[in-house]
Amino acid sequence: MQTHILIIESASDDQLWGRLIFDDNLIIESASNEDALQKKMKKLLKDFHGLNPKEIEFDVQYDITRVFEEKNFLNISEIAQRAGINKSLMLQYTSGKKLPSLDRVREIEKVIRQIGEELINIKLAAPVKKKPVTHTRG
Structure with a gap:
């Protein structure tokens, strides 16, 4: 299992913004709630870095x-x-x-x-x- 730090921020549009760094790449995404944000971030890690979403955990920090x-x-x-x-x-x-x-x-x-x-x-x-x-x- 791979653990990545996911930092959650607010936005003025009632969305949550998340950011993480993987291989010196800053990955940013937004969603309406934390679960949706984590799913989107896992998909981005899969699409751009070939990671298996089932093997990704997040250390959520606010x-x-x-x-x-x-x-x-x-x-x-x-x-x-x-x-x-x-x-x-x-x-x-x-x-x-x-x-x-x-x-x-x-x-x-x-x-x-x-x-x-x-x-x-x-x-x-x-x-x-x-x-x-x-x-x-x-």
Whole structure:
């Protein structure tokens, strides 16, 4: 099985854009969803490089602007605070107005992973029905 890094980005036309590099060639494609994008990318790798699509796996990575669109439950302000980033700067990163350095991207990724660990460790208890209180006069 061959694993290739597939970076997913957003586009203004509600399409996902994917890019990967194979043999120093930049391959770019768009689709309406991630599954369709992966199928198209496998077809391109087959057509132009003779790879067997059944032997291709993707290590999917998200462009920083896309991750906050795809995972819209992530609170940008909370992540900025935990990473020690100014909230307005973080909003500029997530909108694509400014590009973070690789070190900054790793800091943000670390915070997101920490949140994931916190979520994994949550245990919920089922609510207990309370018995009605009856008062007696005595």
